[in-house]
Amino acid sequence: MAITRRRLTNERVTKIPASGIRRFFDMVSGVEGSISLGVGEPDFVTPDRFREAAMRSIKEGRTKYTSNYGIVELREAIADHTERRRGIRYDPKNEILVTVGVSEAVDLALRATLDEGDEVILADPSYVAYVPGIILAGGVPVPVATEEAHDFRLRPEDVERAITPRTRAILLGFPNNPTGAVLEASDVAGIARLAREHDLLVYSDEIYDRLVYGAGHRSILGEPGMKDRTIYLAGFSKSYAMTGWRVGYTCAPPAVVEQMMKIHQYTVMCVPTAAQYAAVEALHSGEPEVQRMVAEYDRRRKVMWQRFNAMGLACFEPRGAFYCFPRVSGTGLGDEEFAARLFTEERVVVVPGSAFGARGTGHVRACYATALNKIEEACDRIERFVKRLH
Ligand code: PLP
DSSP: OOOOSSOSSOHHHHHSOOOHHHHHHHHHTTOTTOEEOOSOOOSSOOOHHHHHHHHHHHHTTOOSOOOTTOOHHHHHHHHHHHHHHHSOOOOTTTSEEEESHHHHHHHHHHHHHOOTTOEEEEEESOOTTHHHHHHHTTOEEEEEEOOGGGTTOOOHHHHHHHOOTTEEEEEEOOSOTTTOOOOOHHHHHHHHHHHHHTTOEEEEEOTTTTOBOSSOOOOGGGSTTGGGTEEEEEESTTTTTOGGGOOEEEEOOHHHHHHHHHHHHHHTOSOOHHHHHHHHHHHHHOHHHHHHHHHHHHHHHHHHHHHHHHTTOOOOOOOBTTEEOOBOGGGTSOHHHHHHHHHHHHOEEOEEGGGGOGGGTTBEEEEOOSOHHHHHHHHHHHHHHHHHHO
């Protein structure tokens, strides 16, 4: 029997923990009567027209590799869409790259721009992939705590304190997963000013841009001079109910897109062709669908948020994305234990807040992209569970 004397795996990868969300996702599958508020995924099936566009492309035999950048129709539709929504025109030829979800776009952006030891400032808590992505790219994550008292916004004054000579970039993920926070106009302007003053890049993950309730979403792209230093990341999973299709994209300066494209080319070549046609259709005819789904999320959001507060789990009012982030520390349980026991005793899945960073500790994330009757039932169970703890 051959015994390897060297470690089988790469040290950097080995040190990264697997996602705290997937662990809870795997828990629920196959457990009868369970309700998952765990994974951040729309419960809606992808609208008919988008699915039909994909099927048409397959029937017509459009089954080959596409351009590494993505099909021209999609890049043009992305350019038009971004211009409509952000007032900024990107060139479909060399400023747009279609990626395997925003997941790949985040990874490519980090790998294409960071050098060993470069620091990246980001909000804590934040989406689970950011910190591992920065580490895998050789960078150093610099989490900046966001506070409930300040609506979980990433405030320019806190960002400024974290800037050092090694700071290379700021990673913005707003509307925020897991808190549901959005940035105010003054935050966006202040962060843009810091980026300009300190010559920093900004990665702006705006995957939840359409899922906002009340106050609109402010993009950093709207700030003076930011097109030249922003790597804009967006996609179809959330707003268009297309998680399984795996389509996202980046808009960025040509020099950055060129480097991102090389990694993409050597690792995935292109996004599956049929999925790209579905995405074109989403941009052409999907607006009413987006509005219908957002209105429904808003109804669910209010119910879940109010129920958490009524049962004594203080919950900040989420203004974007589709998550509530109640504080559970008052129950006497840590967030990990709360989530584990809630599942064992009541078959409801939530994600421990610490999966999203140290500042998430003492909270859990509950996704409201699920049917209202299920949300009500889950809240009844959580309430019963919380009462038992007192
Ligand atoms: N960015 C954020 C903030 C997310 O919450 C997610 C998914 O949950 C992603 C990116 C990845 O999305 P996808 O790869 O499905 O486009």
